[in-house]
Amino acid sequence: MDGLSTRVAIVALSVCLAAGFLLSILSCALYGNWWPLVVVFTYALAPLPNAVFGGYVSSDPLADVSSSVADFGRFLTSMLVVSGFGLPVVLAHSGIITTAAMVMSVSGGVLVYGTIVVYSTLFRSQQHDF
Numbered sequence: 001m002d003g004l005s006t007r008v009a010i011v012a013l014s015v016c017l018a019a020g021f022l023l024s025i026l027s028c029a030l031y032g033n034w035w036p037l038v039v040v041f042t043y044a045l046a047p048l049p050n051a052v053f054g055g056y057v058s059s060d061p062l063a064d065v066s067s068s069v070a071d072f073g074r075f076l077t078s079m080l081v082v083s084g085f086g087l088p089v090v091l092a093h094s095g096i097i098t099t100a101a102m103v104m105s106v107s108g109g110v111l112v113y114g115t116i117v118v119y120s121t122l123f124r125s126q127q128h129d130f
Contacts, residue, residue, distance in 0.1 A: 007123030020109070021112065023105070023107050024112070031097065031101045042080045046080040051078035053076075081113060109113060
């Protein structure tokens with residue numbers, strides 16, 4: 001990637017991330033119930049297990065050895081991601097939040113998690129090019 005396309009990608013990803021957080025906060029503010037804000041904490045915590053336990057992953061993709069520490073980090077990350085999508089659904093099903101707030105919260109989660117995934121894949125592939 002050249003410099004201009006990298007800057008455009010960063011700006012586009014930051015707009016998507018801001019829109020995701022805006023939807024999550026609006027799902028709370030518009031309907032007067034701040035329970036969906038708990039999902040924002042899962043956004044912040046979801047990448048941390050991979051960042052902490054990512055050093056235990058083998059650099060050889062053909063290695064048959066699997067690190068239990070790295071697998072535990074992946075498990076924690078997947079648990080947080082599923083909780084980020086499932087919590088608004090459970091809150092709406094139990095009547096604590098409205099369905100519209102659930103849709104806004106899940107949509108914000110899709111934008112935030114999608115931004116994290118695109119950023120990590122985009123710039124991980126750029127690091128290997130050097």
